[in-house]
Amino acid sequence: MLEKLSTGFAEKIYSMLTSGNADINFFCNCIRMQNHEAATNSPINFALQLLKINIIYRTPILKKRLPSVKLGSDYLSDTFVRPPVCELATGVLDNHRIITDIFGSAVIIMKERDEIFKIVEEKTGISGFAKLRSRLDSSDVPIEDIYSKINERLSCRLDCNTELSVFEQFCFKNKYVTRLLDIAKCNGLTVTAYIKTSYPKGFIGELLDKLGIFPDELLISSENEAPVVDDAGFTGIVSSSFKKYIKPFIKKGCKPFYYPTPSSLIKRAKHPKIGKELSMRYDNICGLRVFNGLNRYSVIYERAYLCYAPAIFGFAQYAAKAALNRENAICLCDEYSLFAGVIKRLLPNVAFLSENQAESKLKNDCFFIDPYCKAENFPENCGHCNIASYLGLDKKSTEHLLSLMYGAQAEKNNLPPDEYTYLKEAYAAVEDFTNDFLNYMKKSKDNFTISGDNAARLYMCGDPQIQR
Amino acid sequence: MVLYHVSTTYQLLYSIVHKLTYHEHEESELLMIEYIRPQNERDDFRKKLLDFGFFTRVRYVPERQFKLQKGVALNEQSPESQIKSVIENSCRAFINWFQEDVRAYDKLYVASDQHAFGVYLVNNKIPYIYMEDASGMLSEHERYLFITKRNNLTDYVVSQYLGGAGENAMISAKLCDLSNQLEGFSDPLAVDFSIYNALKNLIPEKTGVILKFFGNMTEAISSDKKICLFLTQDLNTLKIKDLDLQEMTVTMVADYMCPDHMQVIKPHPKDRWQNYRRIFPNAAILSKDVPSELLPFAIKGDIDTALTVSSTSIRGMVNSVKHSYYFTTEAESYPERLNSMYAAAELLKYLGIKSGAAMQNINEIQMRNFLECNGIAEGCGEALIDGGVKKNDAVDFKSNRVTVCLSLGNVLNYSPKWDKENMYLVTAAYKPMQDSLMPESEYLLLVYCEDPTLCKQIIGLDIEKNLFYSRADVRISGKKLDKATIDRLNARLQRDLEWEELHEKENCSIRAAEAEKSKTSGQEHQTV
Incomplete structure (x- = not known):
C-alpha cells in the first residue's frame, strides 16, 4: 500500500489534517519538527498522530484534560517546536507572492492596545481618553477620524502623533519572520504587507523602513486597500492570526503559513503568579528569545533564561537602584564573574573587590553589593544587599542559584556532573536575558524593574532542589 | 550504455564534462535526485538537458517518494534488523520505480551513493x-559524513552500515580532481578528472555549449576597482546551520580581505536563503x-581575488586569479578568531613589518590569508604570532623584533612569569552599528618588543577602521602594561x-563514559 502512496497525495492529506484551527496547525507541525525523519519514513504512524491531534483540539473536553506544560520544569522549545526558518521558507518559496499582516509576525508589539492608550492618556493628561479611544478603535477607520470624534466628545484638541510615537516605541522586529520575508524577496517573490490598522500609510511605511522591513506592496485597511488575489494557488499567507487573517484567505485557495507569536507560545506554559505588569513584558521578551526559531536552545539554557536570569538581573537592578545615590558602589565578587557582567551594565562605575579587600577600602557612604551572601559584617554607615534578601528567601533556598553564579569557583556545588557545559549554557542565558531586557527598556523607555517576589517565584519554578 | 547518478549541480556538470570527454557518442542515461531543482523548474530543466543532447535519457529519482516507504527513522542505536529492513524497503522502492536491469549498463558513475540508487x-x-x-x-x-549525518540520519546510518560515501568494496574507481584535494591525500582508487583541465585541454570546443546550457552565461565584468569573486555556500553544508552566523562570517571575510x-x-x-543584494x-x-x-571560462575581465569562507x-x-583566500571550516565554528588575526x-x-613573519599555535591557513592580504611575507626573525589556541607559557620572545600573543583558545594567552617590562597591550574594540550581526566585543593582544622605535609606535597606535559590510567600527589601540x-x-x-579545569574534568568524565559504553557494546556483540 505504501508503494502506491504518492508524495502529492501525502501532501494533500497533511494539508487537510493541519488546517482545522490554529492549535491543530501548530501542534501537527510540532510533531513533524520533533522527528522529521519519522514523519516522512513512517507516514501511516505520522498520520495517526495527526489524527489524534485533530480529535483532541476539536474536542474542548479532551483539550482541557491535556497535561499542562510547566515553565521551568518542562523543556518548552522541545514541546513547541518551530521549524527552522529555511524549512518554512522552502514551502513559502513554492509561491509567487506572500501576503502578511506584519504586526504580530514580522513586528511584535510589546504592549496591548489598551496599555498604549493609557500611556497616551498619562502623557496628554486628558482624562477619559484611554476608555474612549479603546471604544472607538477600528481598523477600518482612519486615525484622523477617530481623533476627530475624541476631540469632539472630550472637548480637546489632540492629534494622533503622541499615540503614533508611543506605538513605535513598543514595536520590535521579529528576526525569524523578517528573515523569512528577506528570503522570499531575494527569491523573486512579491511580498505584500496587508495591515489591518487605522494608522496612516506614511507612518507605517516609515516604521517598517526603520525596522529594516521592505515589502513590495503596502496596503492599509483603513485606506480601503485590500490585496487582490488572482493567483491563489501560488499565494501564501503568513500571519499569527489563524482565524481572522489566514482563514479568509484559505477560503480563496491560498496557502496558509501560520506563525504563532512567541508570547502566545510561552503563555501556553503554566507560569507562576508574577503579576500582569511583569507577565506582559516577560512573555514578549522571553518568548522572542526562546521561540525565536533561528536557534534551538538547550534545556539548560532555557531554564536558566526563564527562571534564573530574572533573579540575577532583578537583583542587579535592585542593587543598582539602591547604590545610585551613594558615593561608591562596591561589588564583592570577581570582576569576570557572571554577576559582575550584569551589574556592570547597570552600574558602570561599580568597583569589584573580594570580602577581604573590601575591608581596606571602607569609606563613608559606600554601598556593598554582596551577591553571594559572603560577608557577615558591614560598617554601620555603609549600605549592603544580597540576593537572598532581595528574593526574600533563606540562603539555603538560594544555594543552587549561588552555585551557578559562583561558577568555576564554587566551593560547594549543587550542580550536575556536566558542570562546565551547564555553567556555560547558563552564563550565556543570563547574558542574553540582560541584553534583551536592557534593549527593550532602552527602546521603549520603559524603566521596569523586576521585584524580588516575582523573581523568587520564577527562580523557584526552575530550581531543581525545590522541584524535587 | 553508461549511467550517471547525481544530486548536485556540481556533480551534474562533472558528469556532463566526463561524458563528453570519454563517452561522447555512447548512449547514456542520467539519474538526478529530484532535489536538484525546485519542483516548478523540473520539467523545463529535464527538457533542456534532452534538447542539448548530453544524455539519451534523463529521469528524476523520486527520493521523497522512497522516503515514505522506508518504514522507520533510524538512529545510531538502531538494531541491525531495523537497518536491514530499511535497506530492503529502499531497494524495493528503487527497483520498482527504475524498472530496468542495472547490470545491463556498461558503466555506472555514481555520486551521492547514500541515496536509494547507491x-x-x-x-x-x-x-x-x-x-x-x-x-x-x-x-x-x-x-562529508558530518553533512550527510546532519541532513538525514537514516541515510547516514544506512551508509555507514553499507560503506557508502565511497567506502565499500563495490567501488572500482573514485573520480576526483586530484589537484584540489587536501595536502597529503592519497587513495589507491583515486582517478584524476578535473573539469577545468578537461574544458581547457581535452574538450575546449565543448565549452561554449556547456556555458550555453548553464544559462548562456558570459559575464563581462569590469570595474575601476579590483574585482573580488566571492563564492558562497549551501547552509546545509555548514557546521552550524545559522543564517545570521553565515551572514556575519561572509561580511567579515569580505571586510577583512577585500574591503575596497x-x-x-x-x-x-x-x-537560496541569503539576500546578497541586501548584504x-x-x-x-x-x-x-x-x-x-x-x-574561469565565463567571466571576461581580470579577477584579482577569489574569496570564500570554506x-x-x-x-x-586558483589558476584564474591572483589571490585566493579560503578560511577552512574553523571559520564556521570560531568566526571571532578572525577578529584577533585581523588586529x-x-x-x-x-x-612596517613586511617580511620575516612566523606563526605558531594558530590556524596557519587563516593567518596566512591576513598576512598575504597585507603584503607581509612569511619567514622568521622579524615577527612571531602565537595564536594561543593551546596554552603555552614558553613563548620565545627573544628571537624576533616583535612577538604578538593572541588569545584564540579558552585561556588568556598570558603568563605572570613573562617579562612585563617590555610588554604592551593592544586592544581591538568592535562597536557594531544598529542591526549589525557582530556583537560588541574586545580582543586583547599581548605584544613583546624590545626595539625602542617599535615600542614607541605601539604606544602611539590608534587605528580606526570601518567594516562596511559588517556594519561595525573597530578601533585598535596600544599601551604599555601598567600595574592595574x-x-x-x-x-x-x-x-x-578555573574554567579550563572544569572543562577538562567534564571531558574526562565523557571519555570515561564513552569507553565504558563501547566496552559494554563490544561485550554484547561477543555474546551474540
Whole structure:
C-alpha cells in the first residue's frame, strides 16, 4: 500500500489534517519538527498522530484534560517546536507572492492596545481618553477620524502623533519572520504587507523602513486597500492570526503559513503568579528569545533564561537602584564573574573587590553589593544587599542559584556532573536575558524593574532542589 | 550504455564534462535526485538537458517518494534488523520505480551513493565508479559524513552500515580532481578528472555549449576597482546551520580581505536563503545556477581575488586569479578568531613589518590569508604570532623584533612569569552599528618588543577602521602594561584556568563514559 502512496497525495492529506484551527496547525507541525525523519519514513504512524491531534483540539473536553506544560520544569522549545526558518521558507518559496499582516509576525508589539492608550492618556493628561479611544478603535477607520470624534466628545484638541510615537516605541522586529520575508524577496517573490490598522500609510511605511522591513506592496485597511488575489494557488499567507487573517484567505485557495507569536507560545506554559505588569513584558521578551526559531536552545539554557536570569538581573537592578545615590558602589565578587557582567551594565562605575579587600577600602557612604551572601559584617554607615534578601528567601533556598553564579569557583556545588557545559549554557542565558531586557527598556523607555517576589517565584519554578 | 547518478549541480556538470570527454557518442542515461531543482523548474530543466543532447535519457529519482516507504527513522542505536529492513524497503522502492536491469549498463558513475540508487548497488553487490561529492571532497571524508549525518540520519546510518560515501568494496574507481584535494591525500582508487583541465585541454570546443546550457552565461565584468569573486555556500553544508552566523562570517571575510574591491557574488546553487543584494549593496550578483567551475571560462575581465569562507570550489579558481583566500571550516565554528588575526595583521602592517613573519599555535591557513592580504611575507626573525589556541607559557620572545600573543583558545594567552617590562597591550574594540550581526566585543593582544622605535609606535597606535559590510567600527589601540592592567590580566587568567579545569574534568568524565559504553557494546556483540 505504501508503494502506491504518492508524495502529492501525502501532501494533500497533511494539508487537510493541519488546517482545522490554529492549535491543530501548530501542534501537527510540532510533531513533524520533533522527528522529521519519522514523519516522512513512517507516514501511516505520522498520520495517526495527526489524527489524534485533530480529535483532541476539536474536542474542548479532551483539550482541557491535556497535561499542562510547566515553565521551568518542562523543556518548552522541545514541546513547541518551530521549524527552522529555511524549512518554512522552502514551502513559502513554492509561491509567487506572500501576503502578511506584519504586526504580530514580522513586528511584535510589546504592549496591548489598551496599555498604549493609557500611556497616551498619562502623557496628554486628558482624562477619559484611554476608555474612549479603546471604544472607538477600528481598523477600518482612519486615525484622523477617530481623533476627530475624541476631540469632539472630550472637548480637546489632540492629534494622533503622541499615540503614533508611543506605538513605535513598543514595536520590535521579529528576526525569524523578517528573515523569512528577506528570503522570499531575494527569491523573486512579491511580498505584500496587508495591515489591518487605522494608522496612516506614511507612518507605517516609515516604521517598517526603520525596522529594516521592505515589502513590495503596502496596503492599509483603513485606506480601503485590500490585496487582490488572482493567483491563489501560488499565494501564501503568513500571519499569527489563524482565524481572522489566514482563514479568509484559505477560503480563496491560498496557502496558509501560520506563525504563532512567541508570547502566545510561552503563555501556553503554566507560569507562576508574577503579576500582569511583569507577565506582559516577560512573555514578549522571553518568548522572542526562546521561540525565536533561528536557534534551538538547550534545556539548560532555557531554564536558566526563564527562571534564573530574572533573579540575577532583578537583583542587579535592585542593587543598582539602591547604590545610585551613594558615593561608591562596591561589588564583592570577581570582576569576570557572571554577576559582575550584569551589574556592570547597570552600574558602570561599580568597583569589584573580594570580602577581604573590601575591608581596606571602607569609606563613608559606600554601598556593598554582596551577591553571594559572603560577608557577615558591614560598617554601620555603609549600605549592603544580597540576593537572598532581595528574593526574600533563606540562603539555603538560594544555594543552587549561588552555585551557578559562583561558577568555576564554587566551593560547594549543587550542580550536575556536566558542570562546565551547564555553567556555560547558563552564563550565556543570563547574558542574553540582560541584553534583551536592557534593549527593550532602552527602546521603549520603559524603566521596569523586576521585584524580588516575582523573581523568587520564577527562580523557584526552575530550581531543581525545590522541584524535587 | 553508461549511467550517471547525481544530486548536485556540481556533480551534474562533472558528469556532463566526463561524458563528453570519454563517452561522447555512447548512449547514456542520467539519474538526478529530484532535489536538484525546485519542483516548478523540473520539467523545463529535464527538457533542456534532452534538447542539448548530453544524455539519451534523463529521469528524476523520486527520493521523497522512497522516503515514505522506508518504514522507520533510524538512529545510531538502531538494531541491525531495523537497518536491514530499511535497506530492503529502499531497494524495493528503487527497483520498482527504475524498472530496468542495472547490470545491463556498461558503466555506472555514481555520486551521492547514500541515496536509494547507491544503497541498491551496494546491497546487490553491483560494481560502480564513485564520483566525489564536490571538488576536493574526497579528501574531506569526515566533513562529508558530518553533512550527510546532519541532513538525514537514516541515510547516514544506512551508509555507514553499507560503506557508502565511497567506502565499500563495490567501488572500482573514485573520480576526483586530484589537484584540489587536501595536502597529503592519497587513495589507491583515486582517478584524476578535473573539469577545468578537461574544458581547457581535452574538450575546449565543448565549452561554449556547456556555458550555453548553464544559462548562456558570459559575464563581462569590469570595474575601476579590483574585482573580488566571492563564492558562497549551501547552509546545509555548514557546521552550524545559522543564517545570521553565515551572514556575519561572509561580511567579515569580505571586510577583512577585500574591503575596497568590487564584489562579484557567486551564490552556491542551493544558497537560496541569503539576500546578497541586501548584504552587498553595490555588488554584481551572478546566477546561482551556474557552477563556479565554469566561471574561469565565463567571466571576461581580470579577477584579482577569489574569496570564500570554506567552500571547496575555490580550489577550482586558483589558476584564474591572483589571490585566493579560503578560511577552512574553523571559520564556521570560531568566526571571532578572525577578529584577533585581523588586529594582529593590522598591527604588523602599522609597525612596517613586511617580511620575516612566523606563526605558531594558530590556524596557519587563516593567518596566512591576513598576512598575504597585507603584503607581509612569511619567514622568521622579524615577527612571531602565537595564536594561543593551546596554552603555552614558553613563548620565545627573544628571537624576533616583535612577538604578538593572541588569545584564540579558552585561556588568556598570558603568563605572570613573562617579562612585563617590555610588554604592551593592544586592544581591538568592535562597536557594531544598529542591526549589525557582530556583537560588541574586545580582543586583547599581548605584544613583546624590545626595539625602542617599535615600542614607541605601539604606544602611539590608534587605528580606526570601518567594516562596511559588517556594519561595525573597530578601533585598535596600544599601551604599555601598567600595574592595574597586569592585575586584571592575572584575575582573568585565574578565571580562565578555573574554567579550563572544569572543562577538562567534564571531558574526562565523557571519555570515561564513552569507553565504558563501547566496552559494554563490544561485550554484547561477543555474546551474540
